[in-house]
Amino acid sequence: MSSVQPPLITASTPTASARSCGTCTMCCKVYRIDDLAKLAGKWCPHCAIAQGCKIYDDRPQQCRAFDCVWIQDEAMAPDWKPEISKIVFSVYPATRFIYGQVDPGSPFAWQKEPYLSGLKAWSERLLQERRHLLIFVGSNATLIMPTGPVPIGPMSPADGFVIRETFTAKGKDYVATRVASGR
Numbered sequence: 001m002s003s004v005q006p007p008l009i010t011a012s013t014p015t016a017s018a019r020s021c022g023t024c025t026m027c028c029k030v031y032r033i034d035d036l037a038k039l040a041g042k043w044c045p046h047c048a049i050a051q052g053c054k055i056y057d058d059r060p061q062q063c064r065a066f067d068c069v070w071i072q073d074e075a076m077a078p079d080w081k082p083e084i085s086k087i088v089f090s091v092y093p094a095t096r097f098i099y100g101q102v103d104p105g106s107p108f109a110w111q112k113e114p115y116l117s118g119l120k121a122w123s124e125r126l127l128q129e130r131r132h133l134l135i136f137v138g139s140n141a142t143l144i145m146p147t148g149p150v151p152i153g154p155m156s157p158a159d160g161f162v163i164r165e166t167f168t169a170k171g172k173d174y175v176a177t178r179v180a181s182g183r
């Protein structure tokens with residue numbers, strides 16, 4: 001299984017929330033789950049799509065530890081629920097950056113409204129905390145800045161990146177370049 005396939009990003013202590021998944025099962029599709037040898041972008045064989053996990057009581061630890069931002073952040077609007085937006089957000093533990101993993105069946109979902117405007121506004125708030133927002137379609141990463149998307153290209157969530165400011169006829173822009181994690 002390729003290491004650049006997006007893994008399920010887990011938290012050591014998933015937090016409690018009043019929200020529930022309901023008919024959403026999007027995280028059971030978009031991520032690679034090593035415990036199940038499940039490929040990213042393919043439905044888990046244990047998933048009853050739009051219903052839930054068929055082995056819920058025996059699901060792997062990776063699944064138990066997944067911390068979905070939409071579930072945790074009750075300020076996120078209903079249309080950002082992953083089954084509607086087609087983007088699953090998680091917090092990368094090492095950096096607290098937000099990573100959005102897009103359903104490969106709807107690879108342009110993040111470029112539509114209200115999502116693109118919402119992502120730019122969200123990135124502006126995160127920057128005040130020295131955090132970043134990245135969108136992944138498969139392993140292809142795009143950094144979201146308040147000015148708009150900045151392509152990075154194939155990268156693993158464990159990789160870093162450097163951001164360089166540029167100045168164009170349209171004003172300030174950015175270039176982002178992957179820095180391999182060495183793992």
Ligand code: SF4
Nearest residue numbers: 021024025027068082
């Ligand atoms: S993506 Fe979030 S809301 Fe959807 S099933 Fe997974 S945990 Fe629940």
Ligand code: SF4
Nearest residue numbers: 028044046047053063
């Ligand atoms: S084991 Fe269950 S919770 Fe884990 S990916 Fe499969 S269907 Fe989802």
